[in-house]
Amino acid sequence: MSPDKRKSGNPATQADIDLTVKQQREQKRQEKLAEYQKQIARRKRSKIVWWVVGATAALAVVAVVVASFVFAPAPAPSYQAGGSTGREIEGVQTFQNRSDHVQGSVTYDQTPPAGGPHNPVWLNCGVYTEPQPNENAVHALEHGAVWITYDPSRVDAAGIDALKAVMPSTYALLSPYPGMDTPVAVSAWNHQLKVDDPTDPRIKEFFTEYWRSQNAPEPTAPCTGGVDGPGKA
Incomplete structure (x- = not known):
């Protein structure tokens, strides 16, 4: 129970x-x-x-x-293609150069060159860690690119970063150029600015005035599809 x-x-x-x-x-x-x-x-x-x-x-x-x-990298600055206004930038030199295509090496009137006879194949725009052939780089200038060169013995890594920071995403070249008479030179077709400081604000002003200038012989030609030089980053 x-x-x-x-x-x-x-x-x-x-x-x-x-x-x-x-x-x-x-x-x-x-x-x-x-x-x-x-x-x-x-x-x-x-x-x-x-x-x-x-x-x-x-x-x-x-x-x-x-x-x-x-932590995202800052976007590349943008400039107005063909935005030349004719204004004067202190220190900019102006030249008259030929624009014919030639084979072999060329002796240029400027160092680095800011135009002149050049190789039929242009240097692809971008950042390079080694010196580039003048003849190919000048052809890129003919297409409206701006070429930043620096003396590697006088510009350190921070200076190179400062130069990269003013470069647009295309139609721009950066490469070392040993033996220049100034630490930095910025070249467009028939125009050049030489400065001592990689952070000089005139470098950006130069891009504003001369990047893809309609005064270049072939301002609508590409800056890709040519040849990559040594040390392409």
Whole structure:
């Protein structure tokens, strides 16, 4: 006979039996309540864990997005093609050079050259870590490019970075040029600026005035599809 159905003829004994049954029922109820409370607690912990995981993941995404903006390289500056206004920039020299195509090496009137006879194949625009053939670089000038050259013995890495910072994404060349009479020279077709400081603001002014100038012999010709010189970055 189960405890719930136990009976006794003695009233006192029956009272004890009834009390014991009540205690057992209460104990079972307390056990069920305790188990239910444990389940509720586990669910709460699970929700907290997932909330923390979700919040952490969201913060990580936000951090990545912020970092992509903070540490992204600055965009290349843009200049107006054919935006020459004829204004004078202090220190800019102007020349008259031929523009015929020739084979072999050429002796130029300027160092670095700012125009003149040149190789039939142009130098592709971009950043170079080694000196480039004059004859190919001059052909790029004929297409409206601007050529930045620097003396590697007088311009350090920070100076090179400063020069890169003023370069547009195309129609620009940067290369070392040992033996120049100034640390930096900026050349366009028939125009040249020589400066001592790579951060000189006139370099950017030169780009504004002479980049893709309509005064170049072939201002609409490409600056790609030619030849890559040594040390193309």
